[in-house]
Amino acid sequence: MSESTFSADDFKPLPKGAAAEVITRPSMSYWQDAWRRLKENRRAIISLWIIIGLLAFTLIGPYLWTVDHAKQNVDKISERPFTSTEAVLTTPLQPWDIGNRGTPSDPLALAEPATTQTARLVWQAMPGASAYRIYRNIFPYEPGAGLGLPLGETLLPKDTYFEDRLDLQAKTYYYSVVGLDSQLRETAQVVTLEVPVTRVITLTEATERGLLSQASDGKLGEKIHLGTHPFGTDYLGRDLLARLMEGARVSLFIGIVAPFLFVLVGVAYGSIAGFLGGASDQVLMRFADFVVALPFLLFMILFKIAFGIGPGESGVMPMLLALVLLSWPSTARLVRGQILQIREEGYINAAQLLGANTSYLVLRHMIPNTLGVILVTLTFAVPSAIFTEAFLSFIGMGVAPPTPSWGSMCNEGIKTMLTSPHELIFPALFISVTVLAFNLLGDGLRDALDSRMRSRE
């Protein structure tokens, strides 16, 4: 304001009640301020959205992707993501009319096109052979190399046919027929045939699997789509996306509920110890020290077994209990330290002078003032709980098999990691992204809530 612009109006008394000064910024509570700071942290906000997305993935996902996570699909074992498979509709397996097979013009031929139901081989009789042995290989014939899986032997020289129905997959096989001499020793006479196998599905099976609404909807010989698995399938032919959604329930449940419970226990224990002080504090904290000293993973395993699971249970609850029993002391120590500090603050004395009793002091002043630190601990406890669950399931001590969890899926995936890496990579990716999101959110919360622990960036 420059000096010459005063007018008489400026010296009139203000009406009663009007503010002499207008505060331009509204006053903010601690939580509003923390929220404002958190919103400025882009990484933390992205992490928050990722966590919300993961929760939606597991809670809403199964309603949108209605594939049964436990259903096995034997023609789609360890299928790569987004592989599109089709099958030809066919009748149930018809018996082979062997008498009418005729003599093939080639040394070795198929009596009819090979399907995943059956591959029917016929061959020309070899001079001097008294019987035949049939092999199946997945690699092309090479002289000197092995012929593959021996499927069987024919008994008589006139039996120049063989039907293979052993676990046929929709790929190319190489069949070899070796002539045997009268002592049933292999001779040098070998014929080989490359056989492409087409995938077929019967009308009844297609109807049972829900691919056709009625058996009469499909025409024989028509190609039918077997349904895509966006994340592929596992080693038992189960849909990986559905399993990931279901597995997230175990992993996120343990990951979020266990820290919540043990932080709660820790807060109660720590605030009691901190408030009582003296000898009882010493005893309580010594006990907490002992629990900290227990070898964590060994005791997780031991406790989980000690609590036991009945048949048909998934074993999530024993794991939760073990995790809570072993993890509370760190929070208890932290809260106790905070309470000891706050106890000396002026506002506690003031409240005591005003006649506040102990429970009021603890609930109204001490715990709310440590809430920021507690929230940060909680966020950082989530990744370690998820890791623990994954680790236990990984070594086979976690959830019982039919129930999927990200850890047990990794454990299953690692067995086939060299041939179908997606079975390991997807659950591992989900664990890593979740842990990453919680870590970054924890960093953000710490910066926003706790001025003393603020990291210097």
Next chain:
Amino acid sequence: MLSYTLKRLLQGVITVWFIATATFFAMHQVPGDPLTTDKAVPEDIRKNLEEKYGLDKPLFEQYTIFLSNITRGDFGISFTQKNRRVNDIIREQFPVSATLGILAIIFAALGGILWGALTALYRNKLPDIVIMFLVILGISVPSFVMAALGQMGLVSLNDTLGFSVLPVAGWGTVQHMLVPSLVLGLGTMAYLTRLMRSSMLEIVNADYVRTAKAKGLPASRIFTKHQLRNAVLPVITVLGPAIAAITTGGFVVESIFAIPGLGRFFVQAVQQLDYTVIMGTTVFYGAFLVFMVILVDLLYGFIDPRVRIS
């Protein structure tokens, strides 16, 4: 100093006793016992066996016998492995786990200190951003995935080169140890890098560093003599718990790389409820960890004179 050491050691002994007691009663809480197998054992034979192993006595008496044995350093005989004393199992398998763990700690500590110091010196520049990104990745990927990826990488490396650069699994030579211990140490390395970075950042512009600069000391000497020495102290404090985390976390890496360490025996023993092996390994591990933490604390007092006084 001496009385402090004695006090800590006494506390350590009590802690180990607590661990032993907790394990003992938790273990006996599990339904079944080591004599229960798939094959039905006739009642009389079972009785004899129970008598022989002292399993027929009341639980508390078993506990006192166990305690008196343990004070003499005798962990007993394994229930499931042919003619093996638990002491022998520990003596043979523990050095393997310990070698793996020590190597992993060395990797983790050296890497963590170096990367942490680098990120602090190049704060908000490219090396800092790249290393911190890798650190966050290292913290977020579980150890078994690291181990699996490490092995997968090794397999494809050997495949593309056509000869075996490093063995994919097994134990025995230094080449066998490199990849597993690196994988085992990665998580801790990431954690130590973060810690080192923040402790270094506090020190980068400290008064004594400015004085050293003003005196005209070369940057390398300031780094080694003034910055690194002071910044490394908080890292040493967490080495005790880090050793604990690495030794117990070892059994995933041990199982993936087929290393005959102690961890595998523990998991096996728990599944078969081999009382003596469970007790032996838990008490041994517990004691090892407790005294490791005490050792690191004492070492810390030795390195940092400020702590010695209090």
